[in-house]
Amino acid sequence: MATPTPTLEARDLVVDVPGRQDGRALTLGIASGQVWGVLGPNGAGKTTLLHTLAGLRPSRAGEVCLEGRPLFGWRRRALARRLGLVFQERHDDFPATVRETALIGRHPFLSPWQQEGPEDHALAAAALARLDLSHLAERELATLSGGERQRVSLATVLTQAPAIWLADEPTNHLDLHHQVAVMGLLAEQAERGGAVMMCLHDLNMAARWCSHLLLLYPDGEACWGPAEAMLVPAALERLYDQALTRVEVEGAPVFVPRR
Structure with a gap:
């Protein structure tokens, strides 16, 4: 099967997280039909990464490319026609x-x-x-x-x-019914040929809906790949500093925290 052509790419990208001097360079592509989940503890740089991919923050190193062109070469109006960003919080002036x-x-x-x-x-x-x-x-x-x-x-x-959705905690403040509806909506965008990357705190939502995962560790380390390869208890326990038990529910993984 042919590898999907990336729509949005990070090329040797080092995100400039305040207070952290190091960080692994990210080289990854978000392609049409994919739903990426970004997981990590508070302060790991999830929001900063999303804002960097959207062109709202400069990177420490590397570049972001949209459709093969560096992001800085795009006019803002043309960029806004292709890329949408859901903020974690908004202030209405x-x-x-x-x-x-x-x-x-x-x-x-x-x-x-x-x-x-x-x-x-x-x-x-x-x-x-x-x-x-x-x-x-x-x-x-x-x-x-x-x-x-x-x-x-x-x-x-x-x-x-937009063809590309960047969503920072899209289920923030939502009740369970609307959480499921929103995750279904984002998956639907990918099914229709779009590409989605979202920051999540709900590990089980990510396991249920994401095709790919990016794990951001607080020390600047990162790893990424297909969801089934990332959903390993040892990696997730180190990510969250929390013991987990993995169970299967209707064929899908579910992670339960242990005391």
Whole structure:
């Protein structure tokens, strides 16, 4: 079987994690159809990595390439048409409704001062429906719960319709039902030819939904590969400094912490 062509690549990339002087260089590619999970303890550099891949932070060494071209060579509007980023937390400086926020996802496709058209509104409405937000479309963001606000962020990127999703803890603040729905949504993007990389704290969500995993250790070490090769208790116990028991549920691995 042919190796998938990477859509987003890290080439000898060393992420500039504050307070850490070392770090293994990453050379990996995120290809269409893949769902990557980034796992590691707090402070390991997961968010910093995602922001570096999105072009929001400089790297210490190496480069990021999109479709074979260095990221710095892309115009921001062209980049935003291909790559979407879900932040772990957002701060809303201006009042806006849920619908107005979702429509921000169409801005890379509009010229300055151009108003959203019927197609843009249709995409936003479909995204709100997909994230179970249609009934909140006219609500102000400030009135939403944390989980509802997180789903608005996801709906905004879904309205943007990028080929590549970078998601920082996309299930943050969500109840179990919506966690499963969001993970299913991200897997669906890959099934349709997109590529996904997300930071996760839920090991079992990663085991259930990810095709590939990147393990970031607090000392700067990293290892990556297909999920089945990474889901080894010894490696995960060292990653989290926590004893784990692996069991199988309906053919899928589940990790239970031991005292």
